[in-house]
Amino acid sequence: RLKALEIAPDHVHVLVEHGSQVAIHQIVKAMKGRSSRLLRQEFPHLCKLPSLWTRAYFYDTTGKVSTARIMAYINDPHHI
Template identity: 35%
Template sequence: MEKIMRGVCAIQDVTLAEFNGETDHVHLLVEYPPTVQLSKLINSLKGVSSRRLRKRYPHIKTHWIGKKGHLWSPSYFAGSVGGAPIEVLKQYIEQQQAPH
């Protein structure tokens, strides 16, 4: 999943500084220019990762896909951390459990 997310970010001129998460969600620390719309970036990350993961791992449909047939929840949380030390943010994300 991290490789997929890095690829999507690279295409959109976004830097994925840190990736981690837990069983049911992921944490991404991204740096993006003001020309990138956050909602469109997240839509791309979710859409591309869902398609590629379902194609590579067909069994994912029976284990993770919700009632409406979606891998990801339609919601997301985004927080701005301008001015916070990047190392503190990376450390927080690194301490999360890796997604399975």
């Protein structure tokens, strides 16, 4: 479940709630794959590129900070 999303010129912040049976790398792969397909459909010149995304990603759990605080950070336009 997508809880928050912020797109910056050079990175993306996403807050996702998911069950323990789904691995984080599966979520990242699905998001990158779907977004790449949709972007290439809308902007055909992107089909010339071998890849739109790198394989890299960073994740952390919300155990140390409340979900509300993370959502506030993602939704704050001043941290870009």
